[in-house]
Amino acid sequence: MAIAWPIFLFVVLLSFSRVEATSWIGIASTSYRIELYPNRSALWQITYSVPLLDMEDMALFGEYVKNFTSSKQAFLDSFEQQMAQVVGQAANLTGRKMFATNFEACAMIVSTPTVSRGTITYRFLWNEFLEGSGSILYMGDAFEGGLYLYENESITVIPPSGYRACYVSPQPDALNGAITWHGPKNFPSGEPAIEFLSMETKLYIEFLDQEAMEFEQVTVQGRIEPPLAVPILIIYTKPDGSTFNQTVMASNSGSFTSKVSIDEAGTWYVQATWEGNREYYGSSSQIASFHARPSFNVYALLPFLLPFASIPVALVILYRRRAKRTFPPPPVDDEEKVVALLRSAGGQMLQKDIARKLGFSKSKTTGILNELEAKNVIEKEKKGREYIVKLR
Missing domain, CATH: 2.60.40.10 (Immunoglobulins)
Known part of the structure; x- marks a missing residue:
């Protein structure tokens, strides 16, 4: 069953019918303002506005404001009943636990230097109006059956704080933070549709x-x-x-x-x-x-080693004569040590065991393994909080 979205206008006009609106020449307008929140709720505000062209209009609408104020609860009860029906239908269609709260209404005269207007405004909070959670929120699935804007009607959507619109359908008439469409416009089922993406990082x-x-x-x-x-x-x-x-x-x-x-x-x-x-x-x-x-500094030991420099040179010469002349083996770099250790261990070891057996620090071991991995000599496999190092 499609939702009767124009019922908003019907409720407002029903409230306004007690005023002799037909005596005014000015063109009335209706605006729908939907302010969205990150918790998926939406504050709906429906405002009916008519220009007051002369003092007679001002007096007539002023009398209406008094009557509206004195009977506001009756208007609110009627509005709340109608909106409960609309939200209930949307809840059945979407499968979400939607409900309406915080109903408000007011009537007043708004004057500027150029024009005065009589306004009637209804507000309510539509809970669970949006779909989604976290980084993506979506508006549109509640508009089953579509929405029709008449001449001099508009609908404006205010994105949730911290979100931006990344998809809007149909193309809005204005997109400057708020998203606005003007009537006459016939929205298909499921529209207006907007997808919001979180701007948080x-x-x-x-x-x-x-x-x-x-x-x-x-x-x-x-x-x-x-x-x-x-x-x-x-x-x-x-x-x-x-x-x-x-x-x-x-x-x-x-x-x-x-x-x-x-x-x-x-x-x-x-x-x-x-x-x-x-x-x-x-x-x-x-x-x-x-x-x-701190790293080990061999130069700090020199003051302690200098007293031993007085050892007789003759002993050193004698030792050199008796010792068999040999050549020191070629130096083995750290990468070769790691490869040799892996081969002796059958081709694989835990990274922490490599560091322990070779006496390397964790960071030095990591650096050497990164170089060997870049040369395609080894590969590392994550196992829990440890790395298994394997020869290729």
């Missing part, structure tokens, strides 16, 4: 390792939701309180990576921010931190 960051050694490199990984290929500002705060920034580009999937060389031991703080654009609001991640341990 969220930023997340994490570290490959929560600890690092001084003078090593730390990698910060993050993502922006919804996925946007936009520049992300990474703000680093060093242990001494000074800051510096890096700007990285998020991929089409919303992921991004930032790397920084640690030049100071202590606790570092990192935050990602995005300033936003015309379609999405900016956002900032939570402040994350990691700890950089």
